[in-house]
Amino acid sequence: MANIKPLADRVLIRPVAAEEKTIGGIIIPDSAKEKPLRGEVLAVGNGTKDEQMVLKVGDQVLYGKYAGTELELDGEKYLIMRQSDVLAVVF
Secondary structure (H helix, E strand, C coil): CCCCCCCCCEEEEEECCCCCCEECCEECCHHHCCCCCEEEEEEECCCCCCCCCCCCCCCEEEECCCCCEEEEECCEEEEEEEHHHEEEEEC
């Protein structure tokens, strides 16, 4: 993502695609699927004087259901959010 550089304590995340679920042979449409809560960090800001940036590019993270601002570039969806909205790093 050379086109976007987050500022301050913000990070750019690519959400992991939601798994397709079926119930008794019925496929649940995309509109009814839950928003993914896991993603990969693609870019990070420099942090602020009060908050050091601890996330790094490539981290797999968990974030809140309504965290961040959605944006779309070249047909792909991304989230931009504050580092404090990230709940955990997945190892």
